[in-house]
Amino acid sequence: MAETALTAPLRSPLSQVADHLAAATRTSGGAIRLAELPFLAQLNVRMDAKGAAAEAVGLALDLQLPLQPNTVVRAGELTALWLGPDEWLLVGPPGSERDLESRIRQAAGDEFVSVIDVSAQRTTLLVTGPRAHDLLAHGCSLDLHPRAFGPGRCAQTTLGRTQVVLVARDDPRAGFWVLVRSTFAGYLADWLLDAATEYV
Known part of the structure; x- marks a missing residue:
């Protein structure tokens, strides 16, 4: 076949x-x-770094998003890369992209957040x-x-x-x-x- x-x-x-x-x-x-x-999970995330969503997302991921330019924060198997003042790349284990996206969207609630799966x-x-x-x-x-x-x-x-x-x-x-x-x-x-x- x-x-x-x-x-x-x-x-x-x-x-x-x-x-x-x-x-x-x-x-x-x-x-x-x-x-x-x-096949590492990679999510491009954009939101206001000083807004309520950023803090809620950090708590949901158990990972504080880096705020200093060109820095990296790592917690367990999840890594967050600072790409811009309101942009991060989250890198996680293969197959975790859907779970991560769901957790981010749920934590952000009604706050503006853009989450794009760029793993491929x-x-x-x-x-x-x-x-x-x-x-x-x-x-x-x-x-x-x-x-x-x-x-x-x-x-x-x-x-x-x-x-x-x-x-x-x-x-x-x-x-x-x-x-x-x-x-x-x-x-x-x-x-x-x-x-x-x-x-x-």
Whole structure:
């Protein structure tokens, strides 16, 4: 029987290069680790940061939304990224998008809130290892030194000419998340593999 869109198993945008990412990780001797974190729930949320809805949503999620520019707040499996004065990206475990959206809408009540499920729009690359900063610096104009872009920081930027959301994880050893549009994920993975050749 032929598979349809409803019966076919989910395929990540980087399923075809997963072996190459794993091979680069093995041959770098631990200097670089590249992996995809597929299917993370991602919700774009917009509302007045000083309004009653923001506080209610924070309580409902058990997560205070970050108010400082380019910062990240994490609680359990949920991460909130500041994208703008009234905009956040919530990242959660795969399959949690409907529950998160329901909790946000219920908490906001009659207050204005925009919640858009953008889970299918992006995939997430994990870049870790002692040379992760160096690898990303090849194609990113941000100062990625831990003093300037340390744990708990995020930014919308370009990496290898591709628009991404870059996240410095809680622990420096945890490396970075690179959230990239699915349509550009293959290109960016190839770019990272090429840029990592000096470490393998």
